[in-house]
């Protein structure tokens with residue numbers, strides 16, 4: 001089966017981590033798309049696809065640390081979408097085994113099974129929050145490990161490792177998507193990427209409580225931030241699945257850049273803005289503290305604006321986000 005946009009044969013798609021935020025963005029699209037005949041999903045928890053009407057999905061409980069299980073699950077797959085990841089909560093060893101070894105297992109299993117495309121959810125974090133990162137980064141800007149944030153270090157390392165694997169397997173086309181914080185009705189995972197003190201507030205999104213009942217004043221750093229809606233992540237993944245554009249790395253984000261102050265207002269907080277410069281300096285200083293607990297490493301994400309240019313995904317993949325960043329936030333709070 002070919003790996004270009006004119007490929008009209010019906011696809012078998014294997015997805016690791018179909019039960020997470022990205023999975024809930026992609027699976028309904030695979031279910032609805034006539035170009036896809038069959039979907040195989042692998043994750044650890046018990047899960048019943050029928051409860052969601054995902055009749056194409058053959059769900060198997062499995063672990064990405066088990067390469068043989070992946071080779072078995074990927075048999076006959078034209079495309080592998082790798083979403084399984086541990087974002088927070090594991091030890092360094094477990095996190096690395098799932099994220100780094102698991103991703104390499106998935107790529108190698110996809111190659112062994114004869115898949116033609118491998119689609120991986122990277123992150124804006126792969127750019128590393130460096131002071132010289134331009135605002136409005138294009139894909140030509142290098143990915144470089146962050147100084148402190150383990151998640152971001154893994155994302156940069158994995159992009160380099162996957163590029164090396166890809167060079168050794170030229171028949172397996174590599175698509176890398178770099179989204180910012182993902183919002184939507186199924187948000188779980190990386191909301192700690194929200195700037196500075198908004199991270200704990202974002203946990204409110206997890207419970208989908210919505211706005212505070214009465215406005216609460218708080219000092220908020222004026223940090224720019226991009227969001228993307230889970231549905232728009234789904235459509236970007238789908239464009240890669242069907243090879244709507246050439247392989248490669250693609251930045252994706254909802255249109256518009258919000259400030260943390262904008263986000264605070266949406267949460268029902270009366271923002272007392274702190275200027276961006278001192279905020280970034282404070283985040284950099286904090287992130288350099290020795291013996292920083294791992295959860296606090298996320299403060300580095302506020303040490304420099306991480307704002308991407310998404311022109312390439314629009315022009316080459318034909319991807320159009322339906323939600324602006326603000327609409328994605330509002331859609332999450334509404335539920």
Ligand SMILES: NC(=O)c1ccc[n+]([C@@H]2O[C@H](COP(=O)([O-])OP(=O)(O)OC[C@H]3O[C@@H](n4cnc5c(N)ncnc54)[C@H](OP(=O)(O)O)[C@@H]3O)[C@@H](O)[C@H]2O)c1
Nearest residue numbers: 017019020021022043044045063064084085121182189190
């Ligand atoms: N959410 C965001 O804001 C965001 C932003 C940028 C990039 N990303 C990236 O997008 C990808 C998907 O993120 P997400 O938000 O969908 O994550 P998520 O909601 O935490 O879901 C993770 C998925 O991976 C599965 N999984 C975890 N460990 C596994 C293992 N050992 N073996 C098999 N499956 C495993 C989980 O199911 P089980 O627990 O049942 O195994 C779940 O289906 C990740 O690479 C993440 O870094 C996310």
